[in-house]
Amino acid sequence: MIKKYIENANFEETGFYYTYSMIAGKHKMVILYCLMEYEPVRFNELRRYIKKISDKTLSANLKELEADRLIIRKEYAQIPPKVEYSLSQRGRSLMNVLDQLCIWGEKNKE
Numbered sequence: 001m002i003k004k005y006i007e008n009a010n011f012e013e014t015g016f017y018y019t020y021s022m023i024a025g026k027h028k029m030v031i032l033y034c035l036m037e038y039e040p041v042r043f044n045e046l047r048r049y050i051k052k053i054s055d056k057t058l059s060a061n062l063k064e065l066e067a068d069r070l071i072i073r074k075e076y077a078q079i080p081p082k083v084e085y086s087l088s089q090r091g092r093s094l095m096n097v098l099d100q101l102c103i104w105g106e107k108n109k110e
Contacts, residue, residue, distance in 0.1 A: 010020065019097070022068050027053055027061050029098060032087070035071060036095050040084035 011017055023029050027050060034049045035041055041049075048057055062085060065071045070091035076082040087095070 019094075022070060024092070025061065025064075027057065028065060029101075031058075031061055031065065032070065032091060032094065033098055035085060035087045036098070039086040040074070041086070042082070042084055046085065065091075083097070 023032070030050055030108070031046060034046055034078070038045070038049070043062075046062075047053060047055070050058065062071065062073070066073050069088055072086050072088050074084045076084075
């Protein structure tokens with residue numbers, strides 16, 4: 001299957017590339033996994049789960065995931081402001097892929 005993608009002259013048009021573009025980056029898969037485990041999650045909770053991430057980086061990743069329709073941002077009209085993040089249906093459908101990565105990692109870690 002991978003060989004097909006490598007031989008494809010238009011790699012950017014493949015399903016693999018599209019999926020990779022959605023989850024590429026240092027923190028996106030971790031954010032998605034946290035939302036799968038603990039949703040709904042507030043910004044500060046995500047930051048505590050991920051630990052070594054700046055507010056700016058977390059905010060940028062959340063905006064990208066929201067723009068890709070993988071997560072839902074729900075803002076409550078109250079003071080102080082309250083915002084929660086959860087997986088969208090589209091994001092939930094990606095969890096099978098992340099689960100398979102976890103399974104592979106457990107079987108193959110040394």
